[in-house]
Amino acid sequence: MRVQSNTHLDAVVGVVGATGAVGKEVVGCLEKRDFPVDKLRIFGSARSAGSVVKTKFGDVEVELFDQSAAAECDVCFLAVSGDFALEHARAISKSCIVIDNSSAFRYEPDVPLVIPEINGKACKGKNLIANPNCTTAIGLMGLSPLMKKFGAKRVLMSTYQASSGAGQEGMDELKAGTIQVTSGEKEVADHKHFAHPLPFNVIPHIDKFQENGYTKEEMKVTWETRKICDMPDDFPVSCTAVRIPTFRAHSETIVLETEQKVDVKVAQDLLASSPGVKLVDDVQNTESPQYPMPLTATGQYDVEVGRVRRSEAFGDYGLEFFVSGDQLLRGAALNAVLVAEECVKNGDL
Amino acid sequence: MRVQSNTHLDAVVGVVGATGAVGKEVVGCLEKRDFPVDKLRIFGSARSAGSVVKTKFGDVEVELFDQSAAAECDVCFLAVSGDFALEHARAISKSCIVIDNSSAFRYEPDVPLVIPEINGKACKGKNLIANPNCTTAIGLMGLSPLMKKFGAKRVLMSTYQASSGAGQEGMDELKAGTIQVTSGEKEVADHKHFAHPLPFNVIPHIDKFQENGYTKEEMKVTWETRKICDMPDDFPVSCTAVRIPTFRAHSETIVLETEQKVDVKVAQDLLASSPGVKLVDDVQNTESPQYPMPLTATGQYDVEVGRVRRSEAFGDYGLEFFVSGDQLLRGAALNAVLVAEECVKNGDL
Structure with missing residues (x-):
């Protein structure tokens, strides 16, 4: 179910790579900015799967990443390598808004590259959005x-x-x-x-x-x-x-x-x-x-x-x-969460 | 007595501020580059006067700085503040080649500002030469x-x-x-x-x-x-x-x-x-x-x-x-010693 821009707490939010430096900050930004999270799902590698991450949205057990499980989310943040994103982002984005922090899709003509304060409108109607390079x-x-x-x-x-x-x-x-x-x-x-x-x-x-x-x-x-x-x-x-x-x-x-x-x-x-x-x-x-x-x-x-x-x-x-x-904030996690907020504003989420 | 460019070991060389970071490196460059030093005189503040600096040219007792004592040298390196240089450099340079590392005289029309590899010829006939800013x-x-x-x-x-x-x-x-x-x-x-x-x-x-x-x-x-x-x-x-x-x-x-x-x-x-x-x-x-x-x-x-x-x-x-x-080297001490070498080459020292 998609979030309505005037309602709260009804989005299923996924974070892939939440145990890395950027992924941790994505969870932190979702918490601090009161993003309307109904359920937070965290996906990781076999090494981190099963561990529990304490969040404002409850204790979340890290799930082993699976493309179709990630696709069940309303919005999914990818804090992973470009190769990983290349392999999975398009597939997940068929049923979920994907915000990718890697450089994999930044130059694709159909993928907007967004800093919300500058070109937030470019997100509109898009299911795969690239987060810019930190610099x-x-x-x-x-x-x-x-x-x-x-x-x-x-x-x-x-x-x-x-x-x-x-x-x-x-x-x-x-x-x-x-x-x-x-x-x-x-x-x-x-x-x-x-x-x-x-x-x-x-x-x-x-x-x-x-x-x-x-x-x-x-x-x-x-x-x-x-x-x-x-x-x-x-x-x-x-x-x-x-x-x-x-x-x-x-x-x-x-x-x-x-x-x-x-x-x-x-x-x-x-x-x-x-x-x-x-x-x-x-x-x-x-x-x-x-x-x-x-x-x-x-x-x-x-x-x-x-x-x-x-x-x-x-x-x-x-x-x-x-x-x-x-x-890790404007250069990555915060920008990604602001992109998701833009999607809420645009009525896409 | 001035050094002849084809003779060795007959210059009286003074270093003012030889216990500071730049002054120490000036002494090091004189040693390593075999500068023709007959006698090394080191001048300092009351705090360092009396201490002994071991050099290739012998053990040198730091003398309390005195304008006329410094003026007895053939060449004198100033590794001191701009204010100190402003007060003393012109007077010392009446009878001695002064190479000043401070910014005090860099923009004076009659004082050359020299990087020997670039404008070494500007030293010729000058008794006060400014060393450029390190950057x-x-x-x-x-x-x-x-x-x-x-x-x-x-x-x-x-x-x-x-x-x-x-x-x-x-x-x-x-x-x-x-x-x-x-x-x-x-x-x-x-x-x-x-x-x-x-x-x-x-x-x-x-x-x-x-x-x-x-x-x-x-x-x-x-x-x-x-x-x-x-x-x-x-x-x-x-x-x-x-x-x-x-x-x-x-x-x-x-x-x-x-x-x-x-x-x-x-x-x-x-x-x-x-x-x-x-x-x-x-x-x-x-x-x-x-x-x-x-x-x-x-x-x-x-x-x-x-x-x-x-x-x-x-x-x-x-x-x-x-x-x-x-x-401390190209940005200060080495450049100053290269200027002195240029003065030797030019026959001024």
């Missing part, structure tokens, strides 16, 4: 309002990405390796989930390298920005994606070349009133200057945007700014 | 050859700067704070030298904020790039300078908009043959992909440059790349 989702929260206001000619981004992008294992590896180094046990930390040791290092390499010398993570920002913002296929966006030793908030420096003359105060006011954005921009406060940081953005739904200034590179036709957002 | 020095090692080859229309930079930029105290604060967090003693680390806690955080704030919303650190990159590369005063360069939890190598993402069509292979070959540069750029090596990182750049004289690619933002007229260089 894109966090960056666009600041970029999109400014692009709409001042017009966009070009976007350049450099990222400061947290270990959580590699899941719980990534965060665990950073912590364990950091202790190895600070205790003097090892000069260079062990590594397995990252291509090189991450503690006290930066690694300009996330996801696979493409033929053009960019990584797939970097090209996701290019491809997804164009799709979400309804830009032409050759709209110039470039990104350098860099892993740094932080836990779960991504930061980004963003430069926007604009069509129209910029006005910093107008830009700041616009950001301050944009949903999903927290303007954190008081650099002249010498006692305690304010700007986005992982320390303050972690665990928050809103993406922090600050350091807004007229670009020294593009003059009156450019803005530069800095964002910091929780990778 | 600029590291970035220009990669940028300058490419700007010369392909022409430059615009430069954009985002930095990943180590705690050593705040001296030994900065590095100590990062280590102590990291242990506080990983041991569970504190959820958020103590901080004093940085505006906010640095462990597992990033801070988009280095040096003071200017009226235009950029920090002084960021504007140094703009101003110094123009001066060192002999660019016009309105040549567009912008930077976002970000402190991250690493110890002593700075990394930077750099985007260069060019005048001429770029060729990635030509750019890589050029970098591979540029003095002071180590091309580290094998991203298609799936076993062990190679790119610049603090882990490998730390303690090295050469700046690592890699991830060289045609820009997705500027197409055929843009290059993007990543650099990593030791902040």
Whole structure:
């Protein structure tokens, strides 16, 4: 039975991969945002099946994943690999709204790629909806309002990405390796989930390298920005994606070349009133200057945007700014739950 | 007595501030590069005066700094604050070549700002020479050859700067704070030298904020790039300078908009043959992909440059790349000692 947008507590909600870093946060967001859950079903691998997850919706025993069992839900969140999603998402979506966090379907013409505050209407009538890459989702929260206001000619981004992008294992590896180094046990930390040791290092390499010398993570920002913002296929966006030793908030420096003359105060006011954005921009406060940081953005739904200034590179036709957002929330779980809320609003759920 | 360029061991060399992070490295570079030191004199504050520094040139007792004593040297390295340099550098330089690591004189028209591999000739006949900001020095090692080859229309930079930029105290604060967090003693680390806690955080704030919303650190990159590369005063360069939890190598993402069509292979070959540069750029090596990182750049004289690619933002007229260089070496001490070597070559010392 589908939820009516004006009723509560009558959707069967499935989460596949709920024991991973993103899946856990999906359950947390459903709880904290009072999503109208009648019954929560959690699906996992043989390793986690049978274990019990305590939730606001009751104790839920993890079921071994099964395509037809997942298809019994009204809405199903996939917090799994792209390969897993490719194998199962279309089939489940025949009878259930599927919100997929992987990159498997993001570039399919019939699958909307959605950040609800930006292009929520694209969900309407769709049973398979893709959640954007975390870096894109966090960056666009600041970029999109400014692009709409001042017009966009070009976007350049450099990222400061947290270990959580590699899941719980990534965060665990950073912590364990950091202790190895600070205790003097090892000069260079062990590594397995990252291509090189991450503690006290930066690694300009996330996801696979493409033929053009960019990584797939970097090209996701290019491809997804164009799709979400309804830009032409050759709209110039470039990104350098860099892993740094932080836990779960991504930061980004963003430069926007604009069509129209910029006005910093107008830009700041616009950001301050944009949903999903927290303007954190008081650099002249010498006692305690304010700007986005992982320390303050972690665990928050809103993406922090600050350091807004007229670009020294593009003059009156450019803005530069800095964002910091929780990778597991806006970058994954929260966005997915907001997509489901959009489906409720649209009457599809 | 001045050193002849073809003789050895007859210069009296002074280092002011030799007990700080940069000063220690100046002594190390003089030792490792066999600089023709006849006598090494080390000057410090009342706190360090009287202590003995063991060097390859003998045990040196730290002298209490005195302007006229420093002026007795043939060449004197200042590894001190801008205020200290402002007070003493001009006076000392009347009878001694002064190489100042602070920002005090970098924009004075009569003081050359020198990276020897780029504009070494500017030292000629000068008795006061400024050492560039660490971020600029590291970035220009990669940028300058490419700007010369392909022409430059615009430069954009985002930095990943180590705690050593705040001296030994900065590095100590990062280590102590990291242990506080990983041991569970504190959820958020103590901080004093940085505006906010640095462990597992990033801070988009280095040096003071200017009226235009950029920090002084960021504007140094703009101003110094123009001066060192002999660019016009309105040549567009912008930077976002970000402190991250690493110890002593700075990394930077750099985007260069060019005048001429770029060729990635030509750019890589050029970098591979540029003095002071180590091309580290094998991203298609799936076993062990190679790119610049603090882990490998730390303690090295050469700046690592890699991830060289045609820009997705500027197409055929843009290059993007990543650099990593030791902040205390190329970013400070090594560059200063290379300047002194240039003075020897020029016959000024």
